[in-house]
Amino acid sequence: MIKGLYIHIPFCNIKCPYCDFTSITLYDENIFKSYIEILKKELTFYQNENIKFETVYFGGGTPSILRTDYIEEILNFIRNNFNVIKNPEITLEVNPKTYRYEDFSHLREIGVNRVSIGSQSFLEKNLKLLGRNHLAEDTFETVEDTLKAGIKNINLDLIYGIQGQSLKELEKDLEIYTSLEITHISAYMLTAYNETPLGKLVKKGEFKLPTDEELEAMYFFIIKFLKEKEFYHYELSNWAKEGYECKHNLFYWENVNFLGIGVSAWSYVGNVRFGNTKNLFEYMEKVKDGVKPVLFREELRERDLINERIMLGLRLTKGIDKNLIKNKQNLIEELKNEKLIEEVRGKIKLSPKGFLLSNYIISKLLD
Ligand SMILES: C[S@@+](CC[C@H](N)C(=O)[O-])C[C@H]1O[C@@H](n2cnc3c(N)ncnc32)[C@H](O)[C@@H]1O
Ligand code: SF4
DSSP: OEEEEEEEEOEESSOOTTOOSSOEEOOOHHHHHHHHHHHHHHHHTTTTSOEEEEEEEEEESOGGGSOHHHHHHHHHHHHHHSOEEEEEEEEEEEOTTTOOHHHHHHHHHTTOOEEEEEEEOSOHHHHHHTTOSOOHHHHHHHHHHHHHTTOOEEEEEEEEOOTTOOHHHHHHHHHHHHHSSOSEEEEEEOOOOTTSHHHHHHHTTSSOOOOHHHHHHHHHHHHHHHHHTTOEEEETTEEESTTOOOHHHHHHHTTOEEEEESTTOEEEETTEEEEEOSOHHHHHHHHHTTOOOEEEEEEOOHHHHHHHHHHHHTTBTTOEEGGGGGGGHHHHHHHHHTTSEEEETTEEEEOHHHHHTHHHHHHHHOO
């Protein structure tokens, strides 16, 4: 059963230097309009699948570049053509300085009940270094407008590991984050992908990332700080007030079937993972011609399915069933001695240090 729906909106006002998501800088109402038509058409390709949507997630790119009428149009289309549970979680990613109170009011009317804001930091120094086109006060206003409109489930993104960032500055940021009436924080370590402008600056030594020791200290600090403020750490980079974990993202980590539509979107249906082309115009042409824009398709066999459960499940703080890796007893003991994993009531989970080395540990645990 497909329970989650992801919708990719690939347009942005600017391209941030660190970003490797599929997005182009473009503001053109005509293209937005035809993209929405195309999304609806792509959805019809899946009308015969076994679907009951419990979550809808508009991600990007910048979904909040679109007039809220377009969001309404898609949501109406989904409700009219698919099974949807009574109170689905509907999330929309919003960039600061895009939507105001009237937009959030409209979103609330049409059922959007979760907003994820790309705040990144409240310190102007960091926003500048990240090449963001908004100020801290824009984020304050966005949070205020969202709450005023009655949307109470709010995530704020935070990026840490920025050049010159001290623990004191991180603390200041976290103080501000947790002083706001929000339910969720995603804290990501800045990644300098090779092909991005940031990646190139790092390679030339013109942007200095913190050392591994500094990053470890920052991550541990975030864990400790947010715990004290009653944000429960439930996934590698995600913290929530009790009961406010992102249901949609949990579907990814718990191997639940989901459908992704839009350019570059990924899906997991039955035991097949597939991904759409990353080329916007190819994507639009294919769908117009009535062809699925799928470029990559992989059927998972039994062994792959177990590996996926290990790989995704270990991102969650609750960990995985020990039986999934019972053939790795020696390695488990080794990792336990190094304090990288912990065993609690039949579950194996990563320790905070283990989370930082998760790629390495997971690769060792897979068959
Ligand atoms: C899909 S992006 C879209 C967010 C939204 N467009 C914005 O920029 O405000 C979701 C989040 O991923 C995080 N992110 C993107 N690129 C990153 C990178 N290179 N390193 C760390 N975090 C990153 C940012 O926190 C961002 O808000
Ligand atoms: S970080 Fe967000 S706003 Fe910046 S380019 Fe990426 S998707 Fe667009």
